[in-house]
Each structure stands twice: as structure tokens, then as C-alpha cells.
Amino acid sequence: MILSYKALRAYIFRKYRGISNYFRPGVSFKSERYKKLEARVPKFELPNPLLTETGSIITNKESWSSGQRVKILNYYQRYIYGNSPFSFLKIGFSILSGDSYCLNGKALKKEVNIFNENKPGAYFRLLIIMPASTIEAGLKAPVFLGLNFFGNQTITREKDISVTESWLPNNSITLGRKAESLRGIQLSSWPIRQIIDAGYALATAYCGDIVPDKSDGIDLSIEHWFSKEERHNFELGALGAIDGWAWGLRKAMDYIEQDEDLDASRVVVLGHSRLGKAALWAGAQDPRFAIIISNESGCGGATLFRRRFGETIASINQQYPHWFCQEFKKFNNRENELLVDQHELIGLIAPRPVYIASAQRDLEADPYGEFLAAKNASTIYKLFGLIGLQAEELPPVNTSIMGNIGYHIRSGCHGIKRFDWIQFIRFADKTFAQSSNNLHSV
Numbered sequence: 340m341i342l343s344y345k346a347l348r349a350y351i352f353r354k355y356r357g358i359s360n361y362f363r364p365g366v367s368f369k370s371e372r373y374k375k376l377e378a379r380v381p382k383f384e385l386p387n388p389l390l391t392e393t394g395s396i397i398t399n400k401e402s403w404s405s406g407q408r409v410k411i412l413n414y415y416q417r418y419i420y421g422n423s424p425f426s427f428l429k430i431g432f433s434i435l436s437g438d439s440y441c442l443n444g445k446a447l448k449k450e451v452n453i454f455n456e457n458k459p460g461a462y463f464r465l466l467i468i469m470p471a472s473t474i475e476a477g478l479k480a481p482v483f484l485g486l487n488f489f490g491n492q493t494i495t496r497e498k499d500i501s502v503t504e505s506w507l508p509n510n511s512i513t514l515g516r517k518a519e520s521l522r523g524i525q526l527s528s529w530p531i532r533q534i535i536d537a538g539y540a541l542a543t544a545y546c547g548d549i550v551p552d553k554s555d556g557i558d559l560s561i562e563h564w565f566s567k568e569e570r571h572n573f574e575l576g577a578l579g580a581i582d583g584w585a586w587g588l589r590k591a592m593d594y595i596e597q598d599e600d601l602d603a604s605r606v607v608v609l610g611h612s613r614l615g616k617a618a619l620w621a622g623a624q625d626p627r628f629a630i631i632i633s634n635e636s637g638c639g640g641a642t643l644f645r646r647r648f649g650e651t652i653a654s655i656n657q658q659y660p661h662w663f664c665q666e667f668k669k670f671n672n673r674e675n676e677l678l679v680d681q682h683e684l685i686g687l688i689a690p691r692p693v694y695i696a697s698a699q700r701d702l703e704a705d706p707y708g709e710f711l712a713a714k715n716a717s718t719i720y721k722l723f724g725l726i727g728l729q730a731e732e733l734p735p736v737n738t739s740i741m742g743n744i745g746y747h748i749r750s751g752c753h754g755i756k757r758f759d760w761i762q763f764i765r766f767a768d769k770t771f772a773q774s775s776n777n778l779h780s781v
């Protein structure tokens with residue numbers, strides 16, 4: 340029997356519901372059902388990021404950066420994402436395959452192992468694809484850096500990119516296939532030609548090479564990464580996969596800093612969905628990332644917990660118990676007891692540019708909550724004399740707002756699409772053009 344595409348989608352959705360939400364049916368943002376859901380959002384007050392423990396209000400960037408920002412960051416480490424022991428590891432880099440041409444000579448690629456120096460078998464692999472013309476001219480390329488969901492071999496059809504040997508989820512996308520047969524299946528999420536044509540390099544690693552995305556994945560990653568002697572260094576409850584993935588992004592940044600082909604001062608860290616949560620968390624902690632982009636990161640990412648719209652703390656902790664630290668479970672159904680909300684996570688990135696992207700039918704991720712978080716993060720940008728998000732109301736669909744905080748809501752469902760990438764590249768172009776103008780005017 341040959342199933343139509345629609346029937347196949349419906350079959351996959353029924354079969355894998357609960358395992359993956361990649362084919363979310365969604366409801367329209369303007370529909371009656373949506374309005375009913377919106378009417379259920381409880382009344383809440385957002386924590387004021389500028390209000391200190393002693394009741395005073397922060398009024399300048401100095402006291403924000405040296406005091407309040409650090410306190411909020413520590414709070415996130417302790418109660419939400421964890422503060423994983425990965426930072427104790429001594430990391431080395433080895434170039435697995437040197438520069439070789441790909442994409443019909445337009446690009447050069449290389450693969451790098453980022454490994455534990457005390458346990459060299461423990462590594463994750465960074466794939467880097469660079470614009471050939473930039474490298475041939477002896478220039479350094481700016482970089483888009485992001486984790487991928489199913490292995491580096493899935494983002495391009497190039498045959499000689501190594502295949503991940505780590506655990507792979509068996510969900511509606513991989514459907515039980517072997518890693519080798521997944522070559523190129525994520526091509527539409529990673530428009531490499533477009534990125535290369537715009538003059539950027541792309542650096543990516545498989546999230547599952549760092550922490551496998553399953554409930555015992557943290558245990559597996561401890562076995563994988565740490566030697567016996569190193570294991571006494573950590574507290575189990577402080578481990579969370581999102582924090583592990585963010586650590587991976589920061590280690591990739593360590594590598595980029597020492598690669599002569601790449602411009603470490605122009606690195607855009609981005610991620611979609613759960614990997615967008617990791618990109619925001621990496622960007623909040625690490626000032627070396629010049630631009631941070633979250634695509635539909637939703638609960639635990641760019642949206643406000645207190646709205647309880649779509650996915651909530653209780654449901655995310657139940658379905659993905661390994662993503663956050665143990666303390667976070669105490670906030671199931673107690674959003675108001677958290678001392679922070681996600682406008683503050685975005686605000687931790689200030690004054691660097693950040694872009695939040697939502698999709699109209701991706702209601703699980705609460706697009707309106709993402710918009711409100713972006714808008715409320717503006718308070719912190721103002722301390723730096725910057726305008727945050729230049730919009731009072733949710734903009735019309737497919738309209739990008741580009742300020743120090745960028746935002747769009749795309750039509751359609753959950754996913755990272757061509758439209759999203761076009762905006763991300765424009766945002767990076769605009770930011771980097773501005774910074775080079777500033778340099779010239781100094």
C-alpha cells in the first residue's frame with residue numbers, strides 16, 4: 340500500500356507522539372481555539388531584573404555587570420540549567436581532516452575532534468565548512484555556529500563527512516535508519532550554499548556526541564567524558580543536558596579562537612528548539628559570542644515560564660527529565676516562585692545583539708511569550724544606552740524587526756526554514772557592518 344504524504348505524516352505522528360513533536364499539527368495564531376488558550380494565561384507579574392536583593396534599583400551598566408548580572412547568572416546555574424562539571428575538563432583539539440574542497444569548489448571543509456586530554460577517546464566532532472574565496476584571499480571568515488540534531492553527516496550530502504558513532508534517537512525523522520543513511524536529511528534546515536555565498540563559515544557538531552538526548556543520556560555522557568579520577572569533581576544534581584550542550588558550544592568557541600581561518604570576534608551562535616535553549620544559555624554565559632540567535636526555543640528557552648502557555652515547567656520536566664538540573668523540578672506548577680523569568684535570560688546577553696524567532700503555528704513554544712520576553716529584555720539594553728526590541732506590539736507575520744534585539748514570527752509550523760535563515764544572515768550582516776564602521780570611526 341502506498342500512503343499519501345498526508346497519511347504518512349498522520350501515521351508517523353500517531354506512532355511517535357510523545358517521542359517527538361516534529362510534526363506538530365498546531366492551531367492558527369488567530370483562530371478561536373488560540374484565543375481560548377490565550378484567555379487561560381494566568382495573571383502574573385514579571386520579576387524586575389533591575390531590582391536588587393536590598394530593594395534598590397540598578398540604574399547603570401556598571402552595577403548591572405558587576406553585581407546584579409552575576410547574581411542572576413548564578414541563580415540560573417543553581418536552579419535551572421545547572422552548573423555542570425564539564426568545565427573541569429582539560430580539553431584538546433586535533434584536526435582530523437585538513438582543508439579539502441567541497442560544494443563544487445565553493446567551500447573548504449575540515450573536521451576537528453574536541454577531546455578530554457585525560458581521556459582521549461572522549462570527544463565530540465566539529466565540522467567546519469568555510470567560503471573558499473575568503474580563505475584563498477588570506478582573510479578570516481565570520482562563523483555561524485550551532486549544534487545539530489542527528490549527526491554532522493545529516494547537514495550535507497558530501498560523502499566524505501564522517502558519520503557519528505554516538506547514540507541516535509529513533510524518531511519520526513530518523514525512523515530507525517542507520518547513521519550512514521542519514522546523509523543530507525537535514526539539508527533544508529542548514530542552507531549551506533546560502534551561508535557560504537553570504538561569506539560565512541558554518542561550524543556544527545552533533546548534540547548527541549556531547550550529551551545523548553535521552554533520560555539516561557547524562558549517565559552515558561559521564562561515562563564517556565570523565566575518567567574515574569575526574570568523577571569525584573561533581574554533584575550529580577547539577578547536571579543537565581542543555582548545560583552540557585552549551586558547554587560544547589563554548590568549547591567549539593575555544594577552538595575557533597585558535598583557528599587562523601576563522602574570525603573569533605564574529606561568531607554567531609544559533610540553535611533551533613531544544614538546541615536554541617542551549618544557544619541562549621551558552622550566549623548568556625559566554626561574552627565571546629558576538630550574536631545569539633534562538634529559533635523557536637520555547638519553554639526553558641526564549642518564552643516566559645509564567646504564561647504557562649503551551650509547554651510548562653511541569654510538562655518539560657516530565658517529558659525531558661534530563662534537560663535541566665534537579666532543583667528545577669521544585670518549580671513544577673510553581674512558576675511564580677522562580678526569582679527569574681526568561682526576559683532575564685535574554686537580558687544577560689546585553690549589550691550584544693540577540694535575535695528571537697518564533698513561528699505562528701508553533702503554539703507549544705508560545706510565540707507571544709517569546710515576543711514578550713524579548714520586549715521585556717529591553718530594560719537591560721537601555722542600561723547600555725541601547726534600544727532593545729523596537730516594537731510595542733507583536734509584528735505581522737513574516738516581518739523582521741532588526742534592532743539590538745531582533746524578532747520575527749514566521750508563518751507556518753515548528754522548524755528552521757529558509758525565511759528564518761535569510762533574516763539571521765541579514766541580522767549578522769547588519770551587526771558586523773555596524774561594528775566595522777565603529778572601528779573605522781575610532
Ligand code: GCU
Pocket residue numbers: 360611612613614635636637638650655703
Ligand atoms: C519538544 C519539546 C520542546 C523542544 C522541542 C524541540 O517539543 O517539548 O521543549 O523545544 O521538542 O527541540 O524540537
